[in-house]
Amino acid sequence: MPSLIAEKLGLTLPIFKSGRSGMKGGKPPVHRDPRFLTSGSGKLTGFKVLTNISFELRTGDRLGIVGRNGSGKSTLLSVLGGIYEPTEGELKVDGKVRGIFNLSLGLNNDATGYRNIQMLGLVAGLTLDEIEHKIPEIAEFSELDEFLMMPVSVYSSGMRMRLLFATFTAFRPEILLLDEWLGTGDVNFRQKAGRKMQEIVEDAGIVVLASHNHKLLQENCNVSVWLEGGQIAMYGDTQEVIAAYEDQQAKIKNAKPEEQQSPLKAIEQSHAE
Ligand SMILES: Nc1ncnc2c1ncn2[C@@H]1O[C@H](COP(=O)(O)OP(=O)(O)OP(=O)(O)O)[C@@H](O)[C@H]1O
Numbered sequence: 589m590p591s592l593i594a595e596k597l598g599l600t601l602p603i604f605k606s607g608r609s610g611m612k613g614g615k616p617p618v619h620r621d622p623r624f625l626t627s628g629s630g631k632l633t634g635f636k637v638l639t640n641i642s643f644e645l646r647t648g649d650r651l652g653i654v655g656r657n658g659s660g661k662s663t664l665l666s667v668l669g670g671i672y673e674p675t676e677g678e679l680k681v682d683g684k685v686r687g688i689f690n691l692s693l694g695l696n697n698d699a700t701g702y703r704n705i706q707m708l709g710l711v712a713g714l715t716l717d718e719i720e721h722k723i724p725e726i727a728e729f730s731e732l733d734e735f736l737m738m739p740v741s742v743y744s745s746g747m748r749m750r751l752l753f754a755t756f757t758a759f760r761p762e763i764l765l766l767d768e769w770l771g772t773g774d775v776n777f778r779q780k781a782g783r784k785m786q787e788i789v790e791d792a793g794i795v796v797l798a799s800h801n802h803k804l805l806q807e808n809c810n811v812s813v814w815l816e817g818g819q820i821a822m823y824g825d826t827q828e829v830i831a832a833y834e835d836q837q838a839k840i841k842n843a844k845p846e847e848q849q850s851p852l853k854a855i856e857q858s859h860a861e
Pocket residue numbers: 601602635637655656657658659660661662663664768
């Protein structure tokens with residue numbers, strides 16, 4: 589049975605080269621983002637993208653990840669997908685993980701949709717025979733039909749999305765990670781994708797979905813995390829997490845400039861409430 593357990597995960601990425609900050613005399617700015625790490629001389633050396641991330645997902649869980657731009661949603665998905673090794677804590681993954689992180693990664697533009705399916709299948713460890721058996725399902729779900737014989741370079745972003753989603757889900761992942769782009773699909777495809785995710789979950793799988801589209805998360809995720817400045821501001825029932833996040837967003841929108849909070853202040857306040 590698949591499971592995904594994050595225990596106090598942290599990720600610090602090094603900064604090898606940073607431009608001038610524009611600060612006179614190298615003095616740090618007064619309100620700088622506390623995620624930046626500096627050397628003794630004040631030079632930027634790293635960025636703590638994620639801090640103290642813990643959750644536990646078991647068979648049938650559908651986790652939503654919500655948060656402002658730059659809060660760490662895509663990076664967390666990358667850690668869960670094994671693209672980044674956490675620099676702190678531990679990630680315990682039991683199950684075959686497939687992630688669709690963006691619409692260009694993993695697709696060869698010069699090859700046809702059909703060749704791309706074969707290549708993605710081989711990378712996923714399937715035989716050509718097994719992949720061939722999946723083609724009708726992929727062609728039907730993606731609605732690409734004869735476009736599968738055209739190079740991917742002529743596909744629209746929606747077509748690329750349908751190709752990737754149909755292919756990865758046809759390979760029956762136990763743990764499926766999906767980034768923001770799914771929310772950009774048309775309503776019809778989003779509904780189909782929702783049903784497909786449900787099938788994966790019913791097949792004893794786990795789905796993790798990062799999105800700014802609250803409706804998509806509310807319809808598809810039983811639990812959610814709200815990320816703020818790379819930390820978990822809230823983790824729990826999706827409806828409650830989204831309601832709290834929207835409330836926070838409304839407060840920020842209506843706040844006077846002098847009352848605007850730093851992301852980490854926002855977490856402190858949400859914990860205090
Ligand atoms: N390779 C990197 N090196 C340094 N900082 C990085 C790197 N990748 C991401 N970051 C920083 O980590 C933070 C989180 O980025 P991430 O893309 O995960 O956010 P996000 O929540 O997905 O944002 P969005 O909603 O805009 O897609 C950002 O401040 C970003 O600048």
